[in-house]
Every structure is written in structure tokens, then in C-alpha cells.
Amino acid sequence: MSPLVFDIQRFSIHDGPGIRTVIFFKGCNLECPWCQNPESISLKPEIAYYPNKCIDSRDCVTTCAHNAISFNDKIGINRDICARCEKCTVTCFSEAIRVIGKEYTVKELMHEILQDLDYYNASGGGVTFSGGEPTMHIDFIYELLVQCKSHGIQTNIETNGLFSWNKFQKILPLLDLIYFDIKIADCSEHKKYLSRSNEKIHFNMQQLVEAKAPVQFRLPLIPEYTATNKNLTGVVKLLNKCKIEAIHLLPYHSMGEGKGEKVASCLPKLGFNPFSSSEIKGLELFFENENIQTLLYR
Secondary structure (H helix, E strand, O other): OOOEEEEEEEEEOOOOOOOEEEEEEOOOOOOOOOOOOHHHOOOOOEEEEOHHHOOOOOHHHHHOOOOOEEEOOOEEEOOOOOOOOOHHHHHOOOOOEEEEOEEOOHHHHHHHHHOOHHHHHHHOOEEEEEOOOHHHHHHHHHHHHHHHHHOOOEEEEEEOOOOOHHHHOOOHHHOOEEEEEOOOOOHHHHHHHHOOOOHHHHHHHHHHHHOOOOEEEEEEEOOOOOOOHHHHHHHHHHHHHOOOOEEEEEEOOOHHHHHHHHOOOOOOOOOOOOOOHHHHHHHHHHHHOOOOEEEEOO
């Protein structure tokens, strides 16, 4: 079975150089409270409900043979008994109920990618594999990468770093760029907040640096999680240990919290305020004072 894709974003300019097509795969091996794509965490297809699109026909209620959809002032979906048969999405003409996650073959995805080949060539762009965590599907990604390189397409992957190094080496020669996210430096706090230890992540960081891989390290700046003095100091020590001289900074925004409601995500609503310009500047100076260059992602 091919992995599920939950979005294909064309004409992206934020996920690598030039104009890009970004393929978002479902499935993630971490549970970051600030996840920007909570609909990507599960490997399985999900039913999403968009109440602003609902026209109150209630056809979904009568269609559902499992009684997973009810109406009591508003539509409710019991995902514990939902069979993911997708019949409700067929009867919902307003697309208030949708399936998140579609299976693609390598051939089908390459058809999507090749549509914008001229734009890649003109802008120095290409394709980026994201998620979720795309390295959970390394064999499938490998086949895509082989096809992309046969067409001269620049390739990038965005990863949380929690992968098997032995398996990752299979795709490494086919990657022109790697975006590697560092999150929480302390092992116990990483496991507490993100559900998994970071020992393998730190190992993979070192391996990529020693292999002189085309990797750029990034840090999401999340209040109370990653942007604390303790974690920032830990990140600096980790960067110094691996002899990494630059970091991309990704400031917090709350876009993912609205997405989570659509699929009844268990992730918390953080509700943090965005960093002010002066706070961002202070975070940049923190790293620069440690002789670590910063690049701010806006």
C-alpha cells in the first residue's frame, strides 16, 4: 500500500529555493503540541468537518450506516465508530465533510510534480517532501527521488530527524537539500512533550554533519517549549557539539490549532501570542552572541 498524501501545494516559495511543489505525507512519529499540520499525524485517512461550509442538509446523517454522524444543534462525528467508508463525503455537496489523506502511486505523484517543471527550471526550484514525517516512507520516497533526478528536478526533504540512519543513507545521495528541525535539546523534556526520546535525532544530526550532507538546521520558536532560556542554551550546546554554525528560526503561529479542530485532534490549544519584532530580534541576538548565524523564516 502506498503512503497517504494529505496535500499537494504548488507554487510554494517557502520550502526551499525557487518555485516548488510540496508533497505532504500523512504519518508522524512525534506529537509536537504546536504541530502546524495536526491532520498529518495519523497514518490513516481521517474525516474532517468544516462547519463554516455546512448548509445543514443533514444528508450525511441519514447516509451514515454506522450512526457515527448526529445532529444536535450542529453536526457531530463520533470518530470512534466511524468506519471511514467516506459515503458521507460523497453526499456532502458543500464539502463541509472531507477525507484527509489520499493514496497515490509514484506515477501519479510524478504527474503532479512534472506539471510545473518549467517553473522549477526557470526559478531554480524543485520538489519538497514534507508531512507529517516523510522519512516514515523512505522506500516510497526513494522511488520518487529517482524519478525526480531523472528529470533534473532539485529535491528537498523536511524532517524531524527521527529516522533510521541506515535507511536514510539510501536516499541521501538523491537529496539536494535537507531541512532538519531541532526542537527540544534535553532528552527527558523531549520525551515528555513530544512523546519520543531525541537520542536518535542527535545521532542523526552528527552523522549528517560528518557526511557533509546539504543540511540546514531549523528551530521552531514556541513559547514555554522551545524558546525558553534553558532550551535555547541547550540548543546552542548541541549546535556547538556538532560544529553547526547556523540555524533557521521559525517563529510560532497558531494556524495549526484551527486545523486540529476539524479532525478532533487531541493536541492542546496553546493560544500563545505571536512574538513581537523586538522579541524576535532578541532571540536572533541570543544566537549571534554565541557566534551562530541566524536566518529568520517569516
